[in-house]
Amino acid sequence: MNRTTRGRCIPLWPFALAAALVPFLAIHVTFAVAILEGYVPWCVPYWDSCTSISRTGRHGMAYFIFKGAMLPAALLGVQFWWLNSLWLRRLGAPGHGQFWIRWLGLVACVALGAYTLALGHEGAGFSLTRRTGVVLYFALTYLAQLLISAALSDHPRWHQSGKRLLWLSEVTLAVGILSVILSVVVPDWYRQVDDAFEWVLALLIYLHAFWVALLWRQSSFRAQLWAE
Numbered sequence: 373m374n375r376t377t378r379g380r381c382i383p384l385w386p387f388a389l390a391a392a393l394v395p396f397l398a399i400h401v402t403f404a405v406a407i408l409e410g411y412v413p414w415c416v417p418y419w420d421s422c423t424s425i426s427r428t429g430r431h432g433m434a435y436f437i438f439k440g441a442m443l444p445a446a447l448l449g450v451q452f453w454w455l456n457s458l459w460l461r462r463l464g465a466p467g468h469g470q471f472w473i474r475w476l477g478l479v480a481c482v483a484l485g486a487y488t489l490a491l492g493h494e495g496a497g498f499s500l501t502r503r504t505g506v507v508l509y510f511a512l513t514y515l516a517q518l519l520i521s522a523a524l525s526d527h528p529r530w531h532q533s534g535k536r537l538l539w540l541s542e543v544t545l546a547v548g549i550l551s552v553i554l555s556v557v558v559p560d561w562y563r564q565v566d567d568a569f570e571w572v573l574a575l576l577i578y579l580h581a582f583w584v585a586l587l588w589r590q591s592s593f594r595a596q597l598w599a600e
Contacts, residue, residue, distance in 0.1 A: 381596055384455060385589035391445070391452035392581030395484075398441035399425050399574065402434040409433065418575070421568035426502065430492045439488055446485040453477020453516060456584065459593050460520065465527050469519035476516040483508035510573060514548075517541055517580045524587075533587055537580065544576040 403423070406412040409432040415422035429438025456477070457470040487505025490498040518541045524534025551569040554562040 381594040383589065384593050384595055385585050387448075387455070388452060388581070388585035388588050391448040392578050392585055394441055394448060395445040396574075396578040398438060398445060399428065401441070402438045403428040405434040405437060406432065417567060417571045419568055421565045424567045425570055425574060426491055426506070435492050438491065442488040443485060446481040446488065449481035449484065450478055452581075453481070455593075456516075456520060459588060459591070460523050462593070463524075463527060463530065463591065465523040465530075469523050473516045473519050476512045476519070480509050480512035480516065483512070510548075510577065513577055514541070514544060517544075517577070517584075520584060521580075530587070530591075533583075537583060540576065540580055540583070544573065544580070547572055547576065 403412065403417065403425075406423070406428045407414050411431045411434070412423040412428060417423055429435055429442075453476070454474045457474040460470045460473070483505040485505075487502050487509060490501035490505065517537070521534055521537035521541050524530045525538050527534060547569065551562070551566065551573075555566070
Protein backbone atom coordinates (compact mmCIF):
# COMPACT_ATOMS: atom_id res chain seq x y z
CA MET A 373 0.00 0.00 0.00
CA ASN A 374 1.39 3.35 -1.04
CA ARG A 375 1.74 5.92 1.66
CA THR A 376 2.24 9.62 1.13
CA THR A 377 5.06 11.07 3.21
CA ARG A 378 5.87 14.70 3.78
CA GLY A 379 9.25 15.90 2.53
CA ARG A 380 11.23 18.87 3.72
CA CYS A 381 10.27 22.46 3.03
CA ILE A 382 12.30 24.30 0.40
CA PRO A 383 12.62 28.10 0.64
CA LEU A 384 11.52 29.83 -2.56
CA TRP A 385 13.26 33.17 -2.18
CA PRO A 386 16.41 31.97 -4.04
CA PHE A 387 14.17 31.29 -7.04
CA ALA A 388 12.79 34.84 -6.88
CA LEU A 389 16.34 36.15 -6.56
CA ALA A 390 17.34 34.21 -9.67
CA ALA A 391 14.34 35.59 -11.58
CA ALA A 392 15.59 39.10 -10.84
CA LEU A 393 19.31 38.43 -11.09
CA VAL A 394 19.48 36.54 -14.40
CA PRO A 395 18.13 39.34 -16.66
CA PHE A 396 19.92 42.03 -14.63
CA LEU A 397 23.28 40.30 -15.03
CA ALA A 398 22.56 39.41 -18.66
CA ILE A 399 22.27 43.01 -19.85
CA HIS A 400 25.42 44.04 -17.99
CA VAL A 401 27.50 41.05 -19.07
CA THR A 402 26.52 41.52 -22.72
CA PHE A 403 27.30 45.23 -22.38
CA ALA A 404 30.79 44.41 -21.09
CA VAL A 405 31.37 41.82 -23.82
CA ALA A 406 30.16 44.23 -26.52
CA ILE A 407 32.66 46.80 -25.23
CA LEU A 408 35.52 44.29 -25.29
CA GLU A 409 34.62 43.24 -28.83
CA GLY A 410 34.38 46.85 -30.00
CA TYR A 411 30.67 46.94 -30.85
CA VAL A 412 29.78 49.66 -28.32
CA PRO A 413 31.95 52.39 -26.75
CA TRP A 414 33.06 52.39 -23.13
CA CYS A 415 30.64 54.51 -21.09
CA VAL A 416 28.17 54.47 -18.22
CA PRO A 417 24.87 53.85 -20.05
CA TYR A 418 22.72 55.04 -17.15
CA TRP A 419 23.63 58.66 -17.87
CA ASP A 420 25.91 58.67 -20.93
CA SER A 421 23.12 57.14 -23.08
CA CYS A 422 25.78 55.63 -25.32
CA THR A 423 23.95 52.45 -26.25
CA SER A 424 20.58 50.79 -25.89
CA ILE A 425 20.13 47.48 -24.10
CA SER A 426 19.22 45.87 -27.41
CA ARG A 427 22.39 47.05 -29.12
CA THR A 428 24.59 45.29 -26.57
CA GLY A 429 23.23 41.89 -27.63
CA ARG A 430 23.13 42.15 -31.40
CA HIS A 431 26.67 41.19 -32.42
CA GLY A 432 29.51 38.85 -31.61
CA MET A 433 29.61 36.67 -28.53
CA ALA A 434 27.23 39.04 -26.72
CA TYR A 435 24.49 37.95 -29.14
CA PHE A 436 24.65 34.37 -27.88
CA ILE A 437 25.04 35.35 -24.24
CA PHE A 438 22.02 37.65 -24.41
CA LYS A 439 19.75 35.05 -25.99
CA GLY A 440 21.13 32.26 -23.82
CA ALA A 441 20.29 34.24 -20.66
CA MET A 442 17.12 36.12 -21.59
CA LEU A 443 15.14 33.14 -22.86
CA PRO A 444 15.60 31.24 -19.56
CA ALA A 445 14.88 34.53 -17.77
CA ALA A 446 11.53 34.69 -19.54
CA LEU A 447 10.71 31.15 -18.38
CA LEU A 448 11.81 31.98 -14.85
CA GLY A 449 9.60 35.05 -14.97
CA VAL A 450 6.47 33.06 -15.84
CA GLN A 451 6.94 30.90 -12.76
CA PHE A 452 7.95 33.91 -10.65
CA TRP A 453 4.68 35.72 -11.33
CA TRP A 454 2.58 32.61 -10.77
CA LEU A 455 4.29 32.13 -7.40
CA ASN A 456 3.74 35.79 -6.54
CA SER A 457 0.00 35.36 -6.88
CA LEU A 458 0.19 32.27 -4.66
CA TRP A 459 2.38 34.12 -2.15
CA LEU A 460 -0.10 37.00 -1.82
CA ARG A 461 -2.96 34.57 -1.36
CA ARG A 462 -1.07 32.74 1.40
CA LEU A 463 -0.33 36.05 3.09
CA GLY A 464 -4.03 36.85 3.01
CA ALA A 465 -3.38 40.05 1.06
CA PRO A 466 -6.64 41.85 0.26
CA GLY A 467 -7.94 42.51 -3.22
CA HIS A 468 -8.23 40.45 -6.39
CA GLY A 469 -4.88 41.38 -7.91
CA GLN A 470 -3.53 37.86 -7.50
CA PHE A 471 -5.44 36.70 -10.58
CA TRP A 472 -4.21 39.56 -12.75
CA ILE A 473 -0.62 39.35 -11.54
CA ARG A 474 -0.08 35.89 -12.99
CA TRP A 475 -1.60 36.79 -16.36
CA LEU A 476 0.10 40.16 -16.69
CA GLY A 477 3.39 38.47 -15.81
CA LEU A 478 2.77 35.68 -18.31
CA VAL A 479 2.14 38.05 -21.22
CA ALA A 480 5.11 40.22 -20.16
CA CYS A 481 7.44 37.22 -20.19
CA VAL A 482 6.10 35.97 -23.53
CA ALA A 483 6.79 39.47 -24.89
CA LEU A 484 10.33 39.29 -23.49
CA GLY A 485 10.85 35.94 -25.21
CA ALA A 486 9.56 37.28 -28.55
CA TYR A 487 11.77 40.36 -28.27
CA THR A 488 14.80 38.19 -27.49
CA LEU A 489 14.20 35.87 -30.44
CA ALA A 490 13.77 38.83 -32.82
CA LEU A 491 16.92 40.59 -31.63
CA GLY A 492 19.73 40.64 -34.19
CA HIS A 493 17.49 39.98 -37.20
CA GLU A 494 16.72 42.52 -39.91
CA GLY A 495 13.32 43.29 -41.41
CA ALA A 496 10.15 45.21 -40.65
CA GLY A 497 8.51 42.23 -38.95
CA PHE A 498 11.43 41.65 -36.61
CA SER A 499 11.65 45.37 -35.84
CA LEU A 500 7.94 45.49 -34.98
CA THR A 501 8.31 42.40 -32.79
CA ARG A 502 11.21 43.99 -30.90
CA ARG A 503 9.38 47.27 -30.32
CA THR A 504 6.14 45.59 -29.30
CA GLY A 505 7.95 43.08 -27.10
CA VAL A 506 9.96 45.63 -25.13
CA VAL A 507 6.95 47.93 -24.62
CA LEU A 508 4.72 45.09 -23.41
CA TYR A 509 7.46 43.68 -21.20
CA PHE A 510 8.12 46.94 -19.38
CA ALA A 511 4.48 48.06 -19.20
CA LEU A 512 2.94 44.78 -18.05
CA THR A 513 5.78 44.01 -15.64
CA TYR A 514 5.26 47.44 -14.10
CA LEU A 515 1.51 46.84 -13.73
CA ALA A 516 2.09 43.46 -12.08
CA GLN A 517 4.59 45.03 -9.69
CA LEU A 518 2.15 47.81 -8.92
CA LEU A 519 -0.53 45.24 -8.00
CA ILE A 520 1.91 43.48 -5.64
CA SER A 521 2.84 46.79 -4.01
CA ALA A 522 -0.79 47.82 -3.58
CA ALA A 523 -1.82 44.45 -2.14
CA LEU A 524 1.00 44.52 0.43
CA SER A 525 0.30 48.15 1.38
CA ASP A 526 -3.22 47.10 2.49
CA HIS A 527 -1.93 44.13 4.50
CA PRO A 528 -1.89 44.67 8.30
CA ARG A 529 1.57 43.14 8.70
CA TRP A 530 3.30 43.99 5.42
CA HIS A 531 1.89 47.47 4.82
CA GLN A 532 5.20 49.23 5.47
CA SER A 533 6.98 47.09 2.90
CA GLY A 534 4.08 47.63 0.53
CA LYS A 535 4.32 51.39 0.94
CA ARG A 536 8.04 51.31 0.17
CA LEU A 537 7.39 49.21 -2.92
CA LEU A 538 4.66 51.66 -3.93
CA TRP A 539 7.16 54.48 -3.58
CA LEU A 540 9.55 52.60 -5.87
CA SER A 541 6.70 52.05 -8.34
CA GLU A 542 5.92 55.76 -8.25
CA VAL A 543 9.54 56.57 -9.08
CA THR A 544 9.39 54.12 -11.99
CA LEU A 545 6.17 55.73 -13.22
CA ALA A 546 7.65 59.21 -12.88
CA VAL A 547 10.68 58.21 -14.99
CA GLY A 548 8.39 56.71 -17.62
CA ILE A 549 6.13 59.79 -17.73
CA LEU A 550 9.14 62.09 -17.91
CA SER A 551 10.51 60.16 -20.88
CA VAL A 552 7.18 60.50 -22.70
CA ILE A 553 6.97 64.23 -21.99
CA LEU A 554 10.52 64.83 -23.17
CA SER A 555 9.95 62.81 -26.33
CA VAL A 556 7.09 65.18 -27.21
CA VAL A 557 8.44 68.51 -25.96
CA VAL A 558 12.11 68.19 -27.01
CA PRO A 559 12.23 65.22 -29.41
CA ASP A 560 15.65 66.05 -30.87
CA TRP A 561 17.30 66.23 -27.46
CA TYR A 562 15.38 63.21 -26.19
CA ARG A 563 16.78 61.05 -28.99
CA GLN A 564 20.21 61.69 -27.49
CA VAL A 565 19.20 60.46 -24.01
CA ASP A 566 16.45 57.90 -24.62
CA ASP A 567 18.81 54.95 -24.15
CA ALA A 568 19.66 56.14 -20.63
CA PHE A 569 15.94 56.16 -19.74
CA GLU A 570 15.71 52.55 -20.92
CA TRP A 571 18.60 51.49 -18.67
CA VAL A 572 17.17 53.35 -15.66
CA LEU A 573 13.71 51.82 -16.15
CA ALA A 574 15.23 48.34 -16.39
CA LEU A 575 17.21 48.96 -13.18
CA LEU A 576 14.07 50.06 -11.31
CA ILE A 577 12.10 47.06 -12.58
CA TYR A 578 14.76 44.61 -11.42
CA LEU A 579 15.23 46.44 -8.11
CA HIS A 580 11.53 45.82 -7.39
CA ALA A 581 12.02 42.12 -8.12
CA PHE A 582 15.05 41.98 -5.79
CA TRP A 583 12.95 43.58 -3.06
CA VAL A 584 10.15 41.06 -3.52
CA ALA A 585 12.69 38.23 -3.22
CA LEU A 586 13.76 39.61 0.17
CA LEU A 587 10.11 39.76 1.26
CA TRP A 588 9.66 36.13 0.24
CA ARG A 589 12.58 35.33 2.54
CA GLN A 590 11.19 37.39 5.43
CA SER A 591 7.79 35.74 5.12
CA SER A 592 9.32 32.21 4.99
CA PHE A 593 7.60 31.44 1.70
CA ARG A 594 8.37 27.77 1.08
CA ALA A 595 7.40 24.82 -1.08
CA GLN A 596 6.46 21.52 0.50
CA LEU A 597 7.70 18.38 -1.24
CA TRP A 598 5.59 15.26 -1.05
CA ALA A 599 6.64 11.73 -1.93
CA GLU A 600 4.47 8.72 -2.65
